[in-house]
Amino acid sequence: MDVSGKKAVVFGGTSGIGLATVEKLVAGGATVVAIGRSESKASALPNGVSFETCDVRDGDAMAALLSKHAPFDILVSAATGGGRALGPFLEMDMDGYKASFDKLWGYANVVRFGAAHVTDGGSITLVSGAPARNCRPGQIALSSVGGAVEAMVRAVAREVAPRIRVNVMSPGSIDTPMVAVEGEARTQLYANMTAGNLIPRAGTAAECAHAIMYLVENDFVTGTTVDVDGGWVLREG
Numbered sequence: 195m196d197v198s199g200k201k202a203v204v205f206g207g208t209s210g211i212g213l214a215t216v217e218k219l220v221a222g223g224a225t226v227v228a229i230g231r232s233e234s235k236a237s238a239l240p241n242g243v244s245f246e247t248c249d250v251r252d253g254d255a256m257a258a259l260l261s262k263h264a265p266f267d268i269l270v271s272a273a274t275g276g277g278r279a280l281g282p283f284l285e286m287d288m289d290g291y292k293a294s295f296d297k298l299w300g301y302a303n304v305v306r307f308g309a310a311h312v313t314d315g316g317s318i319t320l321v322s323g324a325p326a327r328n329c330r331p332g333q334i335a336l337s338s339v340g341g342a343v344e345a346m347v348r349a350v351a352r353e354v355a356p357r358i359r360v361n362v363m364s365p366g367s368i369d370t371p372m373v374a375v376e377g378e379a380r381t382q383l384y385a386n387m388t389a390g391n392l393i394p395r396a397g398t399a400a401e402c403a404h405a406i407m408y409l410v411e412n413d414f415v416t417g418t419t420v421d422v423d424g425g426w427v428l429r430e431g
């Protein structure tokens with residue numbers, strides 16, 4: 195699909211990977227609606243992009259918002275959803291573990307209430323994470339949720355084919371506002387997190403958005419996951 199002249203809806207489009215995707219869609223000539231919870235983050239959006247507030251966990255609000263903007267050709271969600279539990283599973287606070295699945299419920303709402311509004315030949319693209327297929331110590335919640343997102347995409351792709359396509363981009367460690375640490379501590383954090391990767395540095399939001407654009411534009415790709423992780427899934431330990 196050539197995105198020029200097409201309409202795109204991007205959840206989590208006000209920061210990091212979602213914002214970089216909005217920028218690429220706009221550069222390609224698409225009309226874009228970006229969605230997040232905080233209005234303050236909308237100032238980062240390129241000129242001409244519409245902004246709406248919605249919490250992806252609120253199915254009724256999501257359904258109303260998607261109906262309002264329907265039809266659209268491109269539906270993307272990079273919305274984090276909620277908190278993320280870290281640490282050994284046998285010491286895990288189970289409420290925290292369950293809450294980590296807010297990311298899945300948000301994506302499930304996007305697909306459930308969005309798919310019918312995507313025009314024929316259009317696509318849905320979600321974002322998982324490298325721990326889904328190579329879980330490092332303390333990342334069992336991230337791994338479980340990411341794996342569930344990828345499984346949902348493979349399953350739903352069958353149901354919606356051949357009318358529309360559904361895919362997922364899986365990032366490794368990406369330098370985005372999701373990590374709040376600043377300065378030297380931030381540099382050190384990313385160096386430590388990526389030291390064992392085949393490409394030992396943090397990725398950029400633009401590198402992830404490049405892969406999302408590939409999934410949006412390539413009409414022969416569905417039900418698959420594209421890794422943008424510097425080789426994280428091949429690392430040992």
Ligand SMILES: NC(=O)c1ccc[n+]([C@@H]2O[C@H](COP(=O)([O-])OP(=O)(O)OC[C@H]3O[C@@H](n4cnc5c(N)ncnc54)[C@H](OP(=O)(O)O)[C@@H]3O)[C@@H](O)[C@H]2O)c1
Pocket residue numbers: 205206207208209210211212229230231232233235248249250251272273274275276297300321322323324365366367368369370371372373
């Ligand atoms: N950065 C990484 O290293 C990394 C690694 C693996 C996977 N990922 C995944 O990549 C995706 C994007 O992450 P990012 O690094 O780009 O994060 P980010 O910079 O923090 O951006 C997250 C975006 O999602 C929105 N959002 C979060 N929760 C939401 C909710 N409940 N409802 C609606 N919007 C919501 C945020 O806006 P508001 O806060 O205003 O709502 C923001 O626009 C996430 O799914 C994350 O799990 C990231």
